[in-house]
Amino acid sequence: MTKEELYQQILQKQSYLCVGLDSDIEKIPARFKSETDPVLAFNKYIIDQTADFCVGYKINTAFYESNGAAGWETMQKTLAHIPQNIFTIADAKRGDIGNTVHQYAKAFFKTLDFNSITVAPYMGKDSVSPFLEYAQKWVILLALTSNPSSQDFQFLSINQDKKTLFEEVLTRSQEWTNDEAMMYVVGATQASMLQKIRSLAPKHFLLVPGVGAQGGSLQEVSKYGMNSQIGLLVNSSRGIIFSENPKESARKLQQEMQQHIEEYHKK
Numbered sequence: 001m002t003k004e005e006l007y008q009q010i011l012q013k014q015s016y017l018c019v020g021l022d023s024d025i026e027k028i029p030a031r032f033k034s035e036t037d038p039v040l041a042f043n044k045y046i047i048d049q050t051a052d053f054c055v056g057y058k059i060n061t062a063f064y065e066s067n068g069a070a071g072w073e074t075m076q077k078t079l080a081h082i083p084q085n086i087f088t089i090a091d092a093k094r095g096d097i098g099n100t101v102h103q104y105a106k107a108f109f110k111t112l113d114f115n116s117i118t119v120a121p122y123m124g125k126d127s128v129s130p131f132l133e134y135a136q137k138w139v140i141l142l143a144l145t146s147n148p149s150s151q152d153f154q155f156l157s158i159n160q161d162k163k164t165l166f167e168e169v170l171t172r173s174q175e176w177t178n179d180e181a182m183m184y185v186v187g188a189t190q191a192s193m194l195q196k197i198r199s200l201a202p203k204h205f206l207l208v209p210g211v212g213a214q215g216g217s218l219q220e221v222s223k224y225g226m227n228s229q230i231g232l233l234v235n236s237s238r239g240i241i242f243s244e245n246p247k248e249s250a251r252k253l254q255q256e257m258q259q260h261i262e263e264y265h266k267k
């Protein structure tokens with residue numbers, strides 16, 4: 001999917017919601033447990049309930065890999081159930097030396113036909129480039145994550161100007177490719193840094209996890225993160241999929257997003 005196609009989907013649905021399929025078998029409702037593949041049945045239900053209100057699904061691969069070969073099959077079948085015009089993210093946070101990354105890229109972009117994958121930047125350019133060889137596929141690079149321990153490394157000053165490591169990730173990685181092939185992960189809990197981030201990466205899409213269960217503010221993320229093509233994919237996983245009524249939870253976020261688009265979207 002191209003950047004323009006994603007933008008058009010956002011305008012059409014008035015939503016920049018990404019639903020996270022963190023489908024923990026321990027937490028899915030009892031009624032799915034008698035199915036042959038309970039997680040797949042649950043995912044199909046969630047997708048059917050939420051597809052009208054979102055533009056993306058993020059599959060956190062940990063919840064599938066933990067079930068071995070059967071989990072990979074669940075992931076593949078889940079992917080097949082997602083409507084074609086909805087952006088798909090393998091939240092796999094991969095990164096390794098080049099020849100290994102070629103295999104990751106093949107696994108997630110060819111064997112499984114995801115639109116994008118989250119990638120850790122720590123090993124540098126040659127650990128990311130193989131993902132960029134696939135046309136119309138996206139790397140979503142971890143820039144500033146939502147967890148409290150993001151402080152450990154991401155905020156470290158790397159030079160006398162007090163440039164931080166996450167700022168260097170944002171600037172250096174723009175030498176590798178452009179905003180048609182790369183997005184950045186920025187946690188919703190880091191909304192106070194969004195103006196800084198937008199000054200360094202004004203055009204890129206940001207994948208923003210951390211609203212809902214982690215306490216990030218959708219309003220702040222939208223106010224400081226939105227750009228001329230919206231430029232945001234805001235993820236909610238537990239807050240939607242394990243809510244009493246996933247359809248209404250997704251609809252509520254979409255309606256809030258519609259208001260934010262009216263208020264903050266400057267073309």
Ligand SMILES: O=c1ccn([C@@H]2O[C@H](COP(=O)(O)O)[C@@H](O)[C@H]2O)c(=O)[nH]1
Pocket residue numbers: 020022060091144145146147185186187209210211212213214235236237238239
């Ligand atoms: O910085 C990051 C990067 C990834 N995640 C992932 O997003 C979802 C968040 O789930 P919620 O239930 O909405 O909190 C989950 O898959 C994380 O692994 C993140 O939270 N922060």
